Amino acid sequence: MDNTDSVAVKEACARFDFDPKRLLDILWQVQDVNRCVDANALTDIAQATGLPRVSVDGVASFYHFYSSRPKGRFAIYLCDDIVDRQHGFNDLLAVLRDELGIAPGQITADGLFSVDLTPCIGLCDQPPGLLVNQYIAGSLTPAKLRRLLQDLKKDSHPGSSFTQGGEGQNGNSLIQTRLKNNIRRRGAILGSGQLTESGLQNASELSSFEILETLRASGLRGRGGAGYPVWQKLDTAFRQITADKVVICNADEGEPGTFKDRVLLTEQPDLVFEGMTIAARATGASQGILYLRAEYRYLEAWLEERLAQRRAEGLLGSHICGTEGFNFDIRIQRGAGAYICGEESALIRSCEGGRGEPTSRPPYPAIQGYKGLPTTVNNVETFCCIARIFEIGATAFARLGTPQSTGTKLFSVSGDCRKPGVYEFPFGLTVRELLNHCQADDAAAVVVGGPSGQIIGRNEFDRRLCFEDLATAGAFVVFNSTRNILEIVRAYIQFFVDESCGYCTPCRVGNVFLLERMDKIIAGKGETTDIDYLRQLADTIIETSRCGLGHTSPRPILSTLANFPLVYAALLKAPNAGSQPGFDIQKALDEARHLAHRGSTLYDRDYSGGVS
Amino acid sequence: MSETLASTFTIQVDGQTVTVQAGQSIMEACDAAGIYIPRLCDCEGLVPQGSCRVCCVDINGRIQAACTQPAAPGQVIGNETPTLNAHRRTLVEMLFHEGNHLCPICEASGRCELQAMAYRLGITQASPYPYLQPVRPVDASHPDIALDNNRCILCGRCIRASRDIDQKHVFDYVGRGIHKRIGVSAARLAETDASLEDEAIARGTCPVGCILRKREGFDTPVGQRLFDRRPIDLDNAVQHHIPTQAVPAHIESDPP
Ligand SMILES: Cc1cc2nc3c(=O)[nH]c(=O)nc-3n(C[C@H](O)[C@H](O)[C@H](O)COP(=O)(O)O)c2cc1C
Ligand code: SF4
Ligand code: SF4
Ligand code: SF4
Numbered sequence: 001m002d003n004t005d006s007v008a009v010k011e012a013c014a015r016f017d018f019d020p021k022r023l024l025d026i027l028w029q030v031q032d033v034n035r036c037v038d039a040n041a042l043t044d045i046a047q048a049t050g051l052p053r054v055s056v057d058g059v060a061s062f063y064h065f066y067s068s069r070p071k072g073r074f075a076i077y078l079c080d081d082i083v084d085r086q087h088g089f090n091d092l093l094a095v096l097r098d099e100l101g102i103a104p105g106q107i108t109a110d111g112l113f114s115v116d117l118t119p120c121i122g123l124c125d126q127p128p129g130l131l132v133n134q135y136i137a138g139s140l141t142p143a144k145l146r147r148l149l150q151d152l153k154k155d156s157h158p159g160s161s162f163t164q165g166g167e168g169q170n171g172n173s174l175i176q177t178r179l180k181n182n183i184r185r186r187g188a189i190l191g192s193g194q195l196t197e198s199g200l201q202n203a204s205e206l207s208s209f210e211i212l213e214t215l216r217a218s219g220l221r222g223r224g225g226a227g228y229p230v231w232q233k234l235d236t237a238f239r240q241i242t243a244d245k246v247v248i249c250n251a252d253e254g255e256p257g258t259f260k261d262r263v264l265l266t267e268q269p270d271l272v273f274e275g276m277t278i279a280a281r282a283t284g285a286s287q288g289i290l291y292l293r294a295e296y297r298y299l300e301a302w303l304e305e306r307l308a309q310r311r312a313e314g315l316l317g318s319h320i321c322g323t324e325g326f327n328f329d330i331r332i333q334r335g336a337g338a339y340i341c342g343e344e345s346a347l348i349r350s351c352e353g354g355r356g357e358p359t360s361r362p363p364y365p366a367i368q369g370y371k372g373l374p375t376t377v378n379n380v381e382t383f384c385c386i387a388r389i390f391e392i393g394a395t396a397f398a399r400l401g402t403p404q405s406t407g408t409k410l411f412s413v414s415g416d417c418r419k420p421g422v423y424e425f426p427f428g429l430t431v432r433e434l435l436n437h438c439q440a441d442d443a444a445a446v447v448v449g450g451p452s453g454q455i456i457g458r459n460e461f462d463r464r465l466c467f468e469d470l471a472t473a474g475a476f477v478v479f480n481s482t483r484n485i486l487e488i489v490r491a492y493i494q495f496f497v498d499e500s501c502g503y504c505t506p507c508r509v510g511n512v513f514l515l516e517r518m519d520k521i522i523a524g525k526g527e528t529t530d531i532d533y534l535r536q537l538a539d540t541i542i543e544t545s546r547c548g549l550g551h552t553s554p555r556p557i558l559s560t561l562a563n564f565p566l567v568y569a570a571l572l573k574a575p576n577a578g579s580q581p582g583f584d585i586q587k588a589l590d591e592a593r594h595l596a597h598r599g600s601t602l603y604d605r606d607y608s609g610g611v612s
Numbered sequence: 613m614s615e616t617l618a619s620t621f622t623i624q625v626d627g628q629t630v631t632v633q634a635g636q637s638i639m640e641a642c643d644a645a646g647i648y649i650p651r652l653c654d655c656e657g658l659v660p661q662g663s664c665r666v667c668c669v670d671i672n673g674r675i676q677a678a679c680t681q682p683a684a685p686g687q688v689i690g691n692e693t694p695t696l697n698a699h700r701r702t703l704v705e706m707l708f709h710e711g712n713h714l715c716p717i718c719e720a721s722g723r724c725e726l727q728a729m730a731y732r733l734g735i736t737q738a739s740p741y742p743y744l745q746p747v748r749p750v751d752a753s754h755p756d757i758a759l760d761n762n763r764c765i766l767c768g769r770c771i772r773a774s775r776d777i778d779q780k781h782v783f784d785y786v787g788r789g790i791h792k793r794i795g796v797s798a799a800r801l802a803e804t805d806a807s808l809e810d811e812a813i814a815r816g817t818c819p820v821g822c823i824l825r826k827r828e829g830f831d832t833p834v835g836q837r838l839f840d841r842r843p844i845d846l847d848n849a850v851q852h853h854i855p856t857q858a859v860p861a862h863i864e865s866d867p868p
Contacts, residue, residue: 052784054781054795054797055784058786362682501789502766504664505663505665505666505707506702508710508792543699
């Protein structure tokens with residue numbers, strides 16, 4: 001290895017005190033400087049941190065944004081979410097091929113550019129989007145992309161037409177984007193004007209017990225998907241008698257089709273931090289972590305500045321709001337590209353520098369989480385709700401929404417509609433109402449809650465968006481009648497194949513089987529027996545998987561089988577009389593060919609390589 | 613609360629009453645009571661990890677892994693039910709199709725837990741699933757040990773034995789999802805400090821024919837091996853991992 005590479009590794013380890021728990025940060029710095037984490041870096045990091053080399057390898061190879069082979073000086077990650085694919089993705093891919101002469105997975109001969117694909121980067125309301133190093137851009141056109149490539153070649157950074165002119169704080173010199181917020185409707189969370197910090201002021205004068213009681217009275221349920229009562233989780237942590245506790249904000253926002261947490265972190269970071277501080281007051285935590293998905297690293301400087309400001313104002317640190325013994329601070333943990341790290345126990349492991357694999361419960365994180373301490377994990381929006389509750393009062397909050405789903409909800413609306421963006425509504429509005437607001441004139445299908453939610457058709461548009469009926473973390477992706485439902489389903493199953501952590505058999509292998517059968521059906525080779533095959537497989541995956549990813553991954557198939565049966569029926573043939581069901585001569589020949597080469601190009605992208 | 617803290621309590625397993633010592637997992641309680649729950653990644657003496665999911669049981673209507681789920685008072689558990697065994701068959705078929713398993717030419721045939729589990733669950737004909745045919749490297753660099761990743765089922769028994777018993781940490785998982793594999797703590801096995809004395813390398817730790825002790829392969833002829841003679845069950849599935857007992861030889865010496 002190059003000596004300078006080795007120096008970079010040593011510097012990275014030293015910067016984080018050779019702490020194995022900061023392995024993600026160490027790997028990031030090595031990746032940024034050396035543009036890869038290669039075999040020598042693994043050895044050096046292992047030596048410096050005292051970790052077994054294979055464990056460093058295990059972590060580096062787990063995350064999407066660390067690579068064993070060098071990336072370009074400008075590492076382009078093109079978002080290949082289904083919405084992007086339907087809105088200009090192919091044109092961008094053509095430009096990249098044309099201008100750089102490379103396809104995804106490749107690097108230019110001069111090492112200047114690499115191109116890779118990446119799942120939803122949180123810009124579904126302004127597609128198509130991409131990441132390049134720490135920059136992000138949406139609403140791209142071929143012309144804009146050409147311009148971006150020229151800027152990078154000429155000046156080594158994107159020009160002002162990419163880094164300035166963003167809406168609201170997006171144009172802030174610490175954020176440097178041209179992104180839009182697309183806030184279409186404001187309510188209790190987005191709409192209360194200038195922040196007064198009165199929520200925190202009020203809470204600082206209350207005891208833990210009183211804070212928990214207020215949250216209970218508000219009826220607040222988590223906004224990250226599961227809808228667990230917020231007071232209950234905090235109460236569990238509060239009851240633990242330990243030296244310290246931890247409050248974590250889940251800003252992993254990995255569900256394709258969601259982006260409202262991005263907008264909250266852009267426009268209301270103080271509200272998020274205020275909510276975290278109140279939660280810390282409730283449980284008695286002194287440590288806070290904001291787990292920020294790597295795709296949002298462009299927000300880091302902005303968020304760090306807000307944290308510094310809060311420390312200066314006495315809203316973080318010691319004796320918060322002048323209250324004796326109220327001590328709390330927050331650090332930002334950058335993820336490294338793994339949807340599963342949104343699952344709270346995987347997120348905690350990731351914060352500890354490990355592979356983002358969920359852990360077995362019990363113990364529950366609220367009893368034993370980050371570094372063994374009682375840890376509560378909540379969604380970005382949940383913390384905003386907490387702050388507002390202590391500002392407007394539990395009763396006013398509970399008056400909004402429905403009995404089991406109090407307050408307002410932020411919806412991330414995208415796809416085939418004229419007004420995509422963030423909509424804040426009290427819980428309980430119907431799908432049809434939201435479709436009208438976003439001006440989706442020809443909606444044929446809506447993905448509610450993202451791939452792990454439901455794909456519904458027109459006969460379900462009167463259902464209500466709330467925990468009592470259609471529960472959702474906020475993704476709301478509209479597809480019009482020209483879209484191919486099965487292609488959407490296929491894209492989502494592919495997403496789960498790519499994002500399964502691989503810990504347990506049914507999810508690791510079963511999703512690959514689902515994908516194979518969807519391909520067969522889409523190719524027009526499906527048989528009626530394939531439906532039972534899919535259902536049975538889905539049943540085993542859902543029933544025996546270890547975490548929420550496997551419990552929900554077959555849903556795109558199951559919900560479309562229920563809501564769009566004709567789409568499948570149109571493509572399926574009865575099994576050929578006389579021939580064995582499932583037998584496909586072409587496939588059998590292909591298999592023989594693969595076997596002869598000992599390789600299956602379809603499913604084994606890099607089985608022979610190391611880190612992907 | 614006081615009931616859960618009592619030192620013993622009972623649960624129901626397939627209609628049978630089982631006495632549990634507080635702190636036991638469902639698997640441990642059933643093992644002690646002589647009730648076999650099928651398993652592949654779990655192994656006595658190693659911390660359970662709940663990854664193969666073959667030990668899935670029905671606990672008051674919810675399916676959970678018996679090896680990691682604590683037993684709790686009043687649990688009504690289904691184990692040998694048609695539904696669970698159907699799930700287990702699917703899981704075992706997944707493991708077969710995920711790797712490259714050609715039993716007739718495999719050195720582990722007859723003492724392989726995956727093969728034995730397939731027989732136990734009645735997998736006698738081809739399954740409907742596709743073969744994934746991965747390209748996985750064989751590492752024969754070590755003078756005494758070979759690693760044929762084609763047959764690895766990612767049970768992690770070698771990882772835990774090496775880390776917790778041998779204190780060497782020769783193995784760990786690398787990669788993610790379907791690309792997840794077993795890695796070794798160097799470029800190849802020969803450069804690690806793995807040795808035949810390791811518990812991780814002891815026969816029976818690896819349930820399949822992935823970790824191979826060179827020159828010992830065909831010491832017992834195929835056809836006369838443990839699972840050739842009797843189905844996998846409680847008596848012969850549980851390995852005893854005690855640090856001082858380097859090579860548990862009891863498998864082959866079992867009376868016919
Ligand atoms: C695969 C998977 C991904 C998840 N991703 C997220 C996420 O990106 N953001 C989030 O807030 N919660 C996510 N969750 C839910 C978290 O596990 C957890 O329930 C949530 O952060 C709790 O916060 P809440 O109670 O405020 O909703 C995910 C869960 C699973 C199973
Ligand atoms: S269900 Fe999937 S994501 Fe969850 S632990 Fe199992 S393999 Fe990992
Ligand atoms: S490891 Fe077991 S299942 Fe695999 S080929 Fe060998 S005997 Fe067969
Ligand atoms: S090598 Fe053997 S013991 Fe290790 S994970 Fe693979 S199958 Fe299990």
